[in-house]
Amino acid sequence: xxxxxxxxxxxxxxxxxxxxxxxxxxxxxxxxxxxxxxxxxxxxxxxxxxxxxxxxxxxxxxxxxxxxxxxxxxxxxxxxxxxxxxxxxxxxxxxxxxxxxxxxxxxxxxxxxxxxxxxxxxxxxxxxxxxxxxxxxxxxxxxxxxxxxxxxxxxxxxxxxxxxxxxxxxxxxxxxxxxxxxxxxxxxxxxxxxxxxxxxxxxxxxxxxxxxxxxxxxxxxxxxxxxxxxxxxxxxxxxxxxxxxxxxxxxxxxxxxxxxxxxxxxxxxxxxxxxxxxxxxxxxxxxxxxxxxxxxxxxxxxxxxxxxxxxxxxxxxxxxxxxxxxxxxxxxxxxxxxxxxxxxxxxx
Amino acid sequence: xxxxxxxxxxxxxxxxxxxxxxxxxxxxxxxxxxxxxxxxxxxxxxxxxxxxxxxxxxxxxxxxxxxxxxxxxxxxxxxxxxxxxxxxxxxxxxxxxxxxxxxxxxxxxxxxxxxxxxxxxxxxxxxxxxxxxxxxxxxxxxxxxxxxxxxxxxxxxxxxxxxxxxxxxxxxxxxxxxxxxxxxxxxxxxxxxxxxxxxxxxxxxxxxxxxxxxxxxxxxxxxxxxxxxxxxxxxxxxxxxxxxxxxxxxxxxxxxxxxxxxxxxxxxxxxxxxxxxxxxxxxxxxxxxxxxxxxxxxxxxxxxxxxxxxxxxxxxxxxxxxxxxxxxxxxxxxxxxxxxxxxxxxxxxxxxxxxxxxxxxxxxxxxxxxxxxxxxxxxxxxxxxxxxxxxxxxxxxxxxxxxxxxxxxxxxxxxxxxxxxxxxxxxxxxxxxxxxxxxxxxxxxxxxxxxxxxxxxxxxxxxxxxxxxxxxxxxxxxxxxxxxxxxxxxxxxxxxxxxxxxxxxxxxxxxxxxxxxx
Numbered sequence: 001x002x003x004x005x006x007x008x009x010x011x012x013x014x015x016x017x018x019x020x021x022x023x024x025x026x027x028x029x030x031x032x033x034x035x036x037x038x039x040x041x042x043x044x045x046x047x048x049x050x051x052x053x054x055x056x057x058x059x060x061x062x063x064x065x066x067x068x069x070x071x072x073x074x075x076x077x078x079x080x081x082x083x084x085x086x087x088x089x090x091x092x093x094x095x096x097x098x099x100x101x102x103x104x105x106x107x108x109x110x111x112x113x114x115x116x117x118x119x120x121x122x123x124x125x126x127x128x129x130x131x132x133x134x135x136x137x138x139x140x141x142x143x144x145x146x147x148x149x150x151x152x153x154x155x156x157x158x159x160x161x162x163x164x165x166x167x168x169x170x171x172x173x174x175x176x177x178x179x180x181x182x183x184x185x186x187x188x189x190x191x192x193x194x195x196x197x198x199x200x201x202x203x204x205x206x207x208x209x210x211x212x213x214x215x216x217x218x219x220x221x222x223x224x225x226x227x228x229x230x231x232x233x234x235x236x237x238x239x240x241x242x243x244x245x246x247x248x249x250x251x252x253x254x255x256x257x258x259x260x261x262x263x264x265x266x267x268x269x270x271x272x273x274x275x276x277x278x279x280x281x282x283x284x285x286x287x288x289x290x291x292x293x294x295x296x297x298x299x300x301x302x303x304x305x306x307x308x309x310x311x312x313x314x315x316x317x318x319x320x321x322x323x324x325x326x327x328x329x330x331x332x333x334x335x336x337x338x339x340x341x342x343x344x345x346x347x348x
Numbered sequence: 349x350x351x352x353x354x355x356x357x358x359x360x361x362x363x364x365x366x367x368x369x370x371x372x373x374x375x376x377x378x379x380x381x382x383x384x385x386x387x388x389x390x391x392x393x394x395x396x397x398x399x400x401x402x403x404x405x406x407x408x409x410x411x412x413x414x415x416x417x418x419x420x421x422x423x424x425x426x427x428x429x430x431x432x433x434x435x436x437x438x439x440x441x442x443x444x445x446x447x448x449x450x451x452x453x454x455x456x457x458x459x460x461x462x463x464x465x466x467x468x469x470x471x472x473x474x475x476x477x478x479x480x481x482x483x484x485x486x487x488x489x490x491x492x493x494x495x496x497x498x499x500x501x502x503x504x505x506x507x508x509x510x511x512x513x514x515x516x517x518x519x520x521x522x523x524x525x526x527x528x529x530x531x532x533x534x535x536x537x538x539x540x541x542x543x544x545x546x547x548x549x550x551x552x553x554x555x556x557x558x559x560x561x562x563x564x565x566x567x568x569x570x571x572x573x574x575x576x577x578x579x580x581x582x583x584x585x586x587x588x589x590x591x592x593x594x595x596x597x598x599x600x601x602x603x604x605x606x607x608x609x610x611x612x613x614x615x616x617x618x619x620x621x622x623x624x625x626x627x628x629x630x631x632x633x634x635x636x637x638x639x640x641x642x643x644x645x646x647x648x649x650x651x652x653x654x655x656x657x658x659x660x661x662x663x664x665x666x667x668x669x670x671x672x673x674x675x676x677x678x679x680x681x682x683x684x685x686x687x688x689x690x691x692x693x694x695x696x697x698x699x700x701x702x703x704x705x706x707x708x709x710x711x712x713x714x715x716x717x718x719x720x721x722x723x724x725x726x727x728x729x730x731x732x733x734x735x736x737x738x739x740x741x742x743x744x745x746x747x748x749x750x751x752x753x754x755x756x757x758x759x760x761x762x763x764x765x766x767x768x769x770x771x772x773x774x775x776x777x778x779x780x781x782x783x784x785x786x787x788x789x790x791x792x793x794x795x796x797x798x799x800x801x802x803x804x805x806x807x808x809x810x811x812x813x814x815x816x817x818x819x820x821x822x823x824x825x826x827x828x829x830x831x832x833x834x835x836x837x838x839x840x841x842x843x844x845x846x847x848x849x850x851x852x853x854x855x856x857x858x859x860x861x862x863x864x865x866x
Contacts, residue, residue, distance in 0.1 A: 208724050209715035216712065219701045226660060226690070226698040229679030229713035 003273025008281055016279075019321035032310045044303030045296035053185035054302075057257065059295030060187075061086070061249050061266060063194040065273020066251075066280070066287035067201055068245035072137075073282035074205055075238035076218030077130070081123060082246040083270025084148030087304055088122040089115035089250025091152040094261040095160070097172025097254065107175040110250045119247015120240050122148055127239035131232045136297040137239065145270070153263050168262035178256035190252035194291075197245065198284040205284075214238055246270065275319070279326055294319070356419065358515050358546040359404065364413035366399055373399040375570045377413070381515075381563075386537055386547045388561035388578070390554075392590055392813055393646050394784075396570040398552045401517050404548075405437045417515070420866050432507055436513025438504045439563040440520050446493030451475040454506045461463055461826075478509055483539050498529035505536070516540065517548045526622060534560045538740040552590075552646060554583045556850055568592050583852035584845075587645065591815055591848070599840060600799055600820055605637030610807035611688075616666035618656050624654035628831040629666070634776065634807040639798070641822030641839065642811040645851055649831035651693055652810045654780045655689040657809070658690040659683035670776060689774035691765050693781040693811070699765040702754035704733045706746060707735040709753050710768050738767040743793060759790025766794060770801055777801060780811045795821060815847065 024034035049174045065082045072079035093115035102110065126140035153167075162170045178188045205211035217224040217234055225231050225306030253266055272294050279293075297319065301312040358379040366374040374396045381387045391397050404407040404415065406424035415422050417433045424430045427437075444453050451471045452652065460467045460474070475488040484502040492503065508516055518537075522530045537547050537560060551557055557564055558578060565575040566589040574589050611634040620626040626649045634640045642650050655661035657668065659680035669674045670686050678686065692698040700709045711731060714720045718729050735749035742763045746756055753761055762782065769777065779798065783791045798821055802808055812818050817824050822839045827850035834850040837843070849855070 147719075171633070207726055207728070209721040209726055210724060212711060212715045212726060214707070216701055219703060220697075222698050223701050223712065225680060226658070226692060228679070228684045230679065230681065 011329050012279060013327065015325040016093075016322055019318065019325040022321050022325075023314070023318040026047040027310055027314060029312055032308055037304065037308055037310050037314070040307045041297070041300035042304055043307075044300035047303075049182075050184055051299065053182060053187040055088070055292070055296050055299040056191055057185065057187045057295075058298045059292050060190045060194050060256075061253050061269040062276055062294050063288060063291035064190070064197065064245060064249035064252060065270050066154075066276040066291050067194070067197050067200045067240045067273075067284050068249065069274045069277035070280070070282050070284045070287055071201060071245060072238060072242040073277060074211075074215045074218050075235065076221065077235065077238055077242070078138045079123065079141050079242040079246070080138050080274060081126065081148075081243075081270075082144035082249070082273055083087075083266070084141070084266070085119035085122045085246030086250040086253070086270050087145075087148045087152045088118040088264050089247030090258075090265050091155060091250070091261050092110045092118040092247075093176075093251035093254040094172055096171055096175035097259075098160075098170045101173055102175055108178060108255060109171065111172070111255055112178075112248070115247045115251025116244045117247070118247070119243045119250065119334040121243075122247065123239050123243025127236050127243070130239060131236035148206070152261065152265070156261055156263060162260075162337060166262065168260050171260045172255065176255055177259065180256075186257055188256035190256040193248070193252060195288065197248075198288050202254045221343040235324060249273070275323055279322070300304045356383050357381065357416070358418060359548075360416040361400070361404065362414040362416065364400065364403055364410045364415075365514065366396075366403055366408060366410050372570050373460040374403065374410070377567070377570070377572045379565055379572060380575065381546060381548060383418075383546050384541050384544050385562040385865075386549055386556040386560055388549045388564040388587060389553060389567060390551055390557050390564060390590060391567035392516065392552060395567040395590075397567050398519060399570075400567070401437065401519055401548070401550060404430070405435060405517060429548055431511050434512065434514040435517065436508030436511060436515070437517040438508055438519065438521060440523060440550065442497075442500050442504050444492050444500055444503060444799070446491070448492060449488065450490050450492060450495075450503055450506075451488035453492050453503055454478075454488075454510055455508075474510070475506065482506075482543075483508065483536055496529075497524050498526070498532065501525070501529075501533070502536075505855070514544075514602070515546045515548070517550070519550045520552075521549070522551065522553065524622070526624065530556065554586050555645070558583060559585065566590055584849040584854055587852045588844070588848045590645065591851070594653055598816070598820055600795065602799070602802070602823070605803060605805065607636035607805060609633045609635050610671055610808065612667075612672075613657070613667040614667045614669075616650055616653075616656060616663055616668070618661055618663045620652055626831050627656065627663070630828075630831070630833055632826055632833060633668075634809050636775070636807050637802060637805045638824075639802050639808040639810050639822045639839075641825040642809065642817035642828055643815060643818050643825050643847065643851060644813070644828035646813050649827045650813075650828055651652075652831075653689070653781070653813055654693065654778050654809075657683075657778050658688060658692075684774075687773060687775040689769035689772055689777045691762075691769050691777070691782055691783070693763055695765055700753045700761055703752055705750045705752055706739065706744065706764055707731050707749045709764050710735055710738060712768065714772065738771065742767040742797070757787070757790075759786040759794070762786055762794060763790065766797055770797065775807070776807045778809050778811075780812065783812075783814070783817060784808070815842075827851055 027034045044051060046052050054064040065086060068082045069079060074342055093111040096111040100107065122144060123141065126137050126144060129135035129140060130137040156169055157167050160169045160343060162168055180186060180188045205215055207263050213224065213229045213234060217229060221231060249269065254261060276290040276294055277287050279290040297315050301315040304310055304312045357380050357602065361377060361379040364374050364377045377400060389397050399408065403410050406427045406429050415424060422433055424433065445456065454475050455471045460470045472488040479486050484506055486499060486502050492500065521533060522591065525533060527694065537549065540547055549561060561578045563575065564578050564581065566573050566586065568590060614631050616627050616630040618627045628655060632640065642653065644650055653659060656663045659678055663676065667674060673686065675683055675686050696702060711720060715726065719727055721727055732749055737748065739746060744763045744767065745760050753764060781796050786794065798808065810818065810822055819839060819842050824839050825837045827834045827837065827847060827853060830853055834853060834855060837847060
């Protein structure tokens with residue numbers, strides 16, 4: 001078990017190094033020094049307390065989305081619709097935030113609940129069809145993403161648009177704000193929520209009987225069924241839980257960062273979360289670190305265009321290379337091991 | 349060799365031996381297949397049929413022996429060489445591209461070209477011609493994804509024909525077919541031999557072999573134990589050859605401990621994956637302190653019986669009672685809770701999570717019960733203690749409770765399953781193929797453990813395709829054939845002849861209230 005875990009960590013690490021090496025070659029083609037880019041990235045991400053806070057601010061939604069992905073992975077399911085759940089969660093948290101005027105904390109909690117419920121509602125249909133008819137959840141959740149983005153955009157522009165200028169909703173009341181952690185940054189309690197969730201989900205899967213049942217369903221559904229686990233019910237619940245956390249990510253962005261909802265509300269956080277979770281092998285604790293890695297890339301890239309000739313799009317290139325290297329590495333390892341076809345395993 | 353060739357031999361295998369490590373899959377097999385005949389190869393699962401055919405098709409290399417085709421010695425390093433020698437193989441699992449048409453699938457990899465492009469018209473024409481010539485009805489323009497399994501098989505056969513095969517091997521071709529589709533297939537095969545081709549047909553279904561073949565070879569434990577004209581054999585002869593003579597009537601000593609009826613099965617019916625009737629009105633009872641054996645050639649409803657009894661497969665009719673309480677239609681979870689333990693036949697698929705640790709495998713099914721968990725939190729210390737105790741008690745050879753199941757040998761993996769199922773509160777144990785693929789030493793231990801459970805007053809249903817295992821353990825033996833129970837035999841008075849006939853679906857002497865199969 002230990003050596004398995006070490007092997008998978010080593011493999012993952014080598015894949016990332018390989019991707020970074022390829023990224024360096026790409027940087028060379030635009031006549032820039034890879035070393036300078038790296039230093040600039042690090043400086044941009046961690047160069048000052050403000051920058052570290054900025055990195056953590058980017059890390060938070062990726063982490064929460066990553067945990068949503070971990071939950072589904074552990075049950076052998078792929079919720080790729082986290083982006084959509086995040087948009088829905090963000091919009092409805094905002095709606096509660098500007099539509100009602102309630103006491104502080106209570107207002108925030110209510111808005112956050114709205115985000116969670118919206119996330120659950122948004123995955124309910126794919127979850128039902130997966131549980132009842134084995135409809136491929138990858139396809140249905142991806143499709144639901146587009147619908148979510150367009151619906152929230154429609155609601156924002158046509159129904160709830162703030163009077164004057166921007167395509168955005170009215171701001172939420174301050175009573176619904178998620179409190180900030182420091183005076184110098186928008187970094188807020190969302191990060192603490194994310195870290196607590198990561199630990200909680202990890203303990204749930206490793207220490208509780210429910211978590212055990214989900215784990216075995218993901219590892220060997222026939223064994224789980226034989227052991228008396230109701231697969232249909234559990235598939236539904238796992239996807240709903242994953243969607244709830246996806247919605248929560250939207251709530252955190254809306255109440256902690258933007259304090260309103262607008263078009264392009266969360267650029268790709270849902271997808272980055274899925275990748276962070278994959279990179280961490282579905283382990284919520286590992287996802288803390290992979291999310292931080294992606295958060296640092298995003299936040300460091302802001303300085304990239306100022307200080308170097310490399311475009312910040314280089315970050316997208318590096319991310320793509322990492323995905324490629326990691327999936328190649330997983331495929332190779334799966335072929336090399338004796339595991340039967342279709343068997344999925346998320347170790348931690 | 350018991351066959352003296354009247355006609356030239358299409359294939360002659362001489363002393364083929366194939367080993368996988370220490371396991372001998374084929375041992376000194378001689379096989380003579382006459383040209384223009386349907387030659388059936390029959391044997392239990394694991395008798396070495398598929399290995400032998402893979403050797404003949406160039407997929408495996410024999411360790412010893414020679415392959416002669418049409419009177420010429422050949423070496424077949426790969427399937428391409430076998431195809432060049434005129435051999436074609438239709439595998440059990442089809443390899444077709446669903447989004448392509450029938451004709452495109454037939455010519456996949458050997459497309460007819462015209463000016464660098466695929467000549468679709470010619471492919472469609474050729475497919476239609478072949479289809480007509482051999483009576484394999486297909487529409488060359490249809491997309492494969494839309495077709496039934498029976499038609500997919502026709503396409504696989506056409507693929508083989510278009511590559512010029514004159515000797516066609518079919519590996520358990522009827523396993524996926526409905527009876528109607530099977531009859532059509534047999535018609536086609538007869539058409540082949542009428543046109544001078546040779547067919548090798550692998551099966552473990554007696555009727556089919558009797559119905560379609562000219563000659564039959566029986567494989568048992570990797571050896572060819574007989575090759576004879578089908579007309580000279582009866583179904584009971586075939587069963588006897590497949591199962592073998594009973595070498596040992598090594599019955600474990602026992603004291604009568606029989607108590608009240610625990611499991612009652614009445615008029616049970618169910619369907620299999622193909623929606624065919626797998627159980628046709630099965631009724632029996634199992635008492636406390638009794639081992640009831642289920643004998644039969646694999647595929648006569650035994651697996652389905654175990655699945656229905658454990659709640660993994662729905663029944664279509666009939667009732668199940670446990671300790672007088674009806675458990676028909678309950679979920680696997682509720683049947684477990686009612687007191688049924690289950691040692692599944694496919695233990696690597698259902699019995700364990702191979703990647704999980706021994707302790708996590710032992711937890712399955714009781715993760716919600718105290719003291720294994722309290723308020724939903726797994727009691728890790730208790731689990732570890734129990735795992736260590738069970739490793740000791742069942743003599744599971746491992747490095748420790750956290751070792752993954754896959755690091756253990758087959759026999760030790762089975763001991764994990766027994767340790768879990770035998771230590772619960774179950775009154776009734778369903779045990780399916782307890783020693784399949786298990787070494788002799790572990791077999792002894794497993795048999796001993798089953799007897800201990802019997803003596804402790806458990807009601808045990810033991811399903812096995814190994815007769816000697818049933819004789820060793822069972823108090824009485826029910827013989828299944830075609831989804832029904834053909835007869836009952838007392839464990840201490842087993843007559844080989846009688847059991848062989850029952851397994852072949854023949855009732856030895858007429859009895860009232862029992863229907864003999866045709």
